[in-house]
Amino acid sequence: MLSELLSEALRLPSDYLSNIQCMKSQSLACLYYPVSPQPHKTLGTPNHSDITFLTLLMQDTTVGLQILRHRQWLNVSPVRGALIANIGDLMQIISNGKFISVQHRVRVHAEVARVSVAAFVGPSVRASAKAFGPIKELLSLENTAAYREVLEMVNSRHDSPINQVASPSDVTIEEMFSSIMKEMHEVRDNVNAMQGEFTAFHEDINLLRDRVRHNHSIPPSVRERHGRSDYKSRYHDDGLVIGSRRERVSKFHGESHSRRMRDHGHHKVHEWLMGEETSSKARKSSNSRHYGCGTSGRGIPPKKVDLSHPSYHTKISSWLSSNFPLSNSLIQSECDNVNYVVKERVKHMVDFVADDDEEQS
Numbered sequence: 538m539l540s541e542l543l544s545e546a547l548r549l550p551s552d553y554l555s556n557i558q559c560m561k562s563q564s565l566a567c568l569y570y571p572v573s574p575q576p577h578k579t580l581g582t583p584n585h586s587d588i589t590f591l592t593l594l595m596q597d598t599t600v601g602l603q604i605l606r607h608r609q610w611l612n613v614s615p616v617r618g619a620l621i622a623n624i625g626d627l628m629q630i631i632s633n634g635k636f637i638s639v640q641h642r643v644r645v646h647a648e649v650a651r652v653s654v655a656a657f658v659g660p661s662v663r664a665s666a667k668a669f670g671p672i673k674e675l676l677s678l679e680n681t682a683a684y685r686e687v688l689e690m691v692n693s694r695h696d697s698p699i700n701q702v703a704s705p706s707d708v709t710i711e712e713m714f715s716s717i718m719k720e721m722h723e724v725r726d727n728v729n730a731m732q733g734e735f736t737a738f739h740e741d742i743n744l745l746r747d748r749v750r751h752n753h754s755i756p757p758s759v760r761e762r763h764g765r766s767d768y769k770s771r772y773h774d775d776g777l778v779i780g781s782r783r784e785r786v787s788k789f790h791g792e793s794h795s796r797r798m799r800d801h802g803h804h805k806v807h808e809w810l811m812g813e814e815t816s817s818k819a820r821k822s823s824n825s826r827h828y829g830c831g832t833s834g835r836g837i838p839p840k841k842v843d844l845s846h847p848s849y850h851t852k853i854s855s856w857l858s859s860n861f862p863l864s865n866s867l868i869q870s871e872c873d874n875v876n877y878v879v880k881e882r883v884k885h886m887v888d889f890v891a892d893d894d895e896e897q898s
């Protein structure tokens with residue numbers, strides 16, 4: 538239904554987005570934002586846009602989600618029974634900028650915790666990698682491609698070490714959801730038990746932050762100093778996992794990183810977006826299968842883009858997320874006056890893949 542509406546809004550046939558299979562699967566994440574002793578210095582989720590095509594969000598009755606509009610952060614007040622649909626970066630890319638992905642963040646409170654459930658909608662996690670670029674029907678000589686094809690953002694999902702890819706016939710969303718909720722309650726208990734140790738945690742964060750700034754991995758001695766599994770899993774869930782880069786990449790979906798990494802990344806991504814560098818990704822993408830929405834080899838060169846435009850920031854942070862997966866959750870960078878970020882992400886991702894004959898949502 539949503540994919541039909543979005544297709545029509547782009548003046549394309551209503552089954553267009555469904556045919557290019559960009560909304561074929563969902564990953565569910567249940568998020569628990571504990572109370573913070575210093576809410577004015579805490580972010581539940583830092584400023585980011587999702588790299589998805591679409592994110593469907595259910596929030597409880599606690600205000601927390603904010604979107605950036607005209608340089609102002611606006612609360613997205615919960616409406617009972619309503620889902621929030623956020624445009625993600627990939628949708629911005631394939632719509633050639635007609636839809637803009639939304640910058641958002643989550644604030645926390647001193648008295649009340651917040652729970653939300655996010656369903657990240659993207660291409661099938663089962664299919665092999667494909668490239669997505671601006672939809673060719675939307676391009677003309679006057680409206681040339683503003684973005685190149687991307688592969689990596691989608692591709693990180695294929696590498697996911699999470700092997701719980703469930704099809705609707707294996708398990709119902711309700712079943713999966715209730716098991717996630719159960720686990721979330723356990724996490725909440727752990728997090729509540731941790732509140733008293735916030736100071737120690739804060740010290741650790743500073744330590745980690747320094748290390749990340751210096752581009753070091755986190756030694757196990759620091760991560761496991763407390764010998765507590767919840768503590769460890771916090772770092773895991775924030776992506777600070779020692780292991781292959783690929784493993785870490787899959788744990789991210791849109792958060793950006795330390796200033797240092799960001800500057801380095803900006804430089805590279807600028808080159809890449811401007812087409813000045815044939816990165817391995819770009820090479821890969823031109824070899825890969827795609828579904829008629831790419832632009833390469835069709836004689837419409839990417840136009841020179843204004844890299845200071847806010848939407849490029851979005852692309853850059855997404856690109857960075859996939860390429861430099863160090864946790865921003867532990868780094869003060871995006872937002873003044875924020876010292877730490879608190880969020881528990883439960884059962885990080887559970888992927889649902891629609892059967893081929895299933896209706897697209």
Ligand SMILES: O=C(O)CCC(=O)C(=O)O
Pocket residue numbers: 566568582587594596602641642643653654655791
């Ligand atoms: O908790 C929320 O409302 C938003 C979470 C979010 O933006 C995300 O996980 O990408």
Ligand SMILES: [Fe+2]
Pocket residue numbers: 585586587592641791
């Ligand atoms: Fe998000």
